[in-house]
Amino acid sequence: MGSGRVGRALLLACAALLAGCTLQPQEQDDRRPPGAGEDGCTPLAVKIDNVAPARPHTGLDRADVIHVEQVESGLSRLLAVYATGDLPESVGPVRSARETDLDLLGQYGRPLLAYSGAQSKLQPLIDAAPLEPRTPGDDPDAFRRSADRAAPHNLFLRPDRLDPRPTACDPASFGFRVGPRPQGGEDTSRHTVRYPAARFGFVWSAERDHWRVELDGKPSALTPATVVVQYTEVRDSRFQDRWGNVSPFTETVGSGAALLLRNGRAYEAEWSRTAADRPTEYRTPDGQRMNVARGQVWVVYAEA
Structure with missing residues (x-):
């Protein structure tokens, strides 16, 4: 598709000029399977640790989308997606995958x-x-252990050493359309999402036009432009960790309520995803497609 190649070239040029150039406006083609365009783009997803010893994180400011999942014992992990080809030198700390990741990542081709x-x-x-799994066993040159942290919170990815390499994609393929904010909404300076043993605070900065992320009540350097709180079923999976704790499975195919946070306002929304190889759509209660702001997007899966 010629327009897809042009869009990808523009994104790469943007990445060369501006750090953190994420989710720029592109035309949406809903007939095309997400992320699987004829130009063969390959986004990178990295599973990230999110307990206190794993912080501060490295390389998350360059992610285009960050998904937040609940894991064992009510804790959380992050799944950072790099779609537009603007890759950091290092990302981490890297941790283990979960069953939820497999359905979730289907929308990225x-x-x-x-x-x-x-x-x-x-x-x-x-x-x-x-998907193409890459672990230290698959690609040892792409991973390193840091001497500054204790294991298992010290594994970092060097994306430029991956084989195969990720390539830039048109982010509109994944359902995140950049555009004007919806009408209405409520002025919101802070919103908090709680898991049994983790907490995410989003504090609006009008001066910088982004949300400042607090992790378990402590400020971080993470500053998304848009936050989507997606309410869904979180149930027990078939799997357990080494201590016998059951791994939660988060449903990302289906439909439900959502809350869109952008430009200092909160908007009631609905989400729908018809199949694991389709993007998630976010709409207003009257059925209008909801746009995101230019910049990083967080999708936080919260129990309905």
Whole structure:
């Protein structure tokens, strides 16, 4: 598709000129499977640790989309997606994959998934999923251990050493359309999402036109332009960690309520995703497509 190639070239040029150039306006083609365009683009997804010893994170400011998932014991992990080709030198700390990642990543076509490993019973599902798994065993030159942190919070990815390499995509393929904010909404200076053992605060900065992220009540350097709180079912999966704690599975295919945070306002929304290889659509209660602001997007999966 000629327009897709032009859009990709513009994104690469933008990345060369502006750091953190994420989610620029592109025309949406809903007939095309997301991320699987004829130009063969390959986004990169990285599974990120999010407990206190793993902070501060490295390289997350360059991600285009960050998904927030609940894991064992009510804790959380992040799935950072680099779609537009603007890759950091290092990303991490990198941790293990979960079953939720497999359905979630279907909307990105056939991405690279960088992770530290997975339990043996989950590995066959990862191998069968439409993605390219990359672990230290698959690609040892692309990963390093830092001497500044204790294991297991010290594994970092060097994206430029991955083989195969990620390539730039048109982010509109993944359902995130940049455009004007909806009408209405409520003035919102702060919104908090709580998991059983984790907390995310989003504080609006009118001066800088972004949300400042607080992790478990502590400020971070993360500054998304848009936050989507997606309410869904979080149920037990078939898998457990090494201590016997059941791994949650977050439903990302289906429909439900959502809350869109952008430009200092909160908007009631609805989400819908018809299949694992389709993007998630966000609409107003009267059915209008909802746009995101230019910049990084966070999608936080919260229990309905």
